[in-house]
Amino acid sequence: MLTFLRSLLFSAGMLVTVIAWGALVPLVAALPFARRYAFTxxxxxVNLRWLELTCGVRYRVIGRENLPSGPVVVLSKHQSTWETLVFQELFPPLVWVMKRELLWVPFFGWGLAMGRPIAIDRGAGRRAMEQMLKQGKQRLDDGLWVVIFPEGTRMNPGQxxxxxxxxxxxxxxxxxxxxPVAHNAGELWGKRRFLKHPGTITVAVGTPIATAGQDPAEVLNxxxxxxxxxxTRILPAARGGHAD
Incomplete structure (x- = not known):
């Protein structure tokens, strides 16, 4: 019951911030990208701190020293909404490869649109890939990181x-x-789950994988x-004691 009430309080607060920040988008939209990114x-x-305060969800980072100074393509697990928040705190300015339907969500989508996302139509096949490659290279050339969830959707822990x-x-x-980035956020904030359980999420950052002269398939492997x-190493260790 306590976990439900804490989760309800967090969700209510997050909704308030979505509306508040979304309402300010028209005032911020014309600013340079760096200022827009700082706003989003x-x-x-704010929501990460609110999550910690209301639900007791914290995180730690293994491999922070592996974060490079230049642009990279981040390949990461996708288990919940949590990582889309924490990557903005942990990494330099970044853009997301995402399904374009997210831009149509009132308030929330308006904020996403300001961040120069690579919004693709998943049903477009080859055209979507060409768009991702073209716009992704543009973002990287501008010094931005590009985040991609290579499995294409959220996965449950262990999946x-x-x-x-x-x-x-x-x-x-x-x-x-x-x-490469791994994490166990799904242990505390599950895929399409309302409840957020107290504990410490682990984010593991690997050594950057060089791509010069490499075959893309080998890089992916x-x-x-x-x-x-x-x-496998971090999944069992996220959740502390909690009361449902």
Missing amino acids: RSWAI RGRYRPGGALLAVQAGVPVL KAQEWIENAQ
């Missing part, structure tokens, strides 16, 4: 989907490293192997 990043950080090649192909074509091995 502040929303993510593995098919890793898609687009992120590795983009990194090879753009000449930037791939940064290296990233997948590191991510899945890291998942």
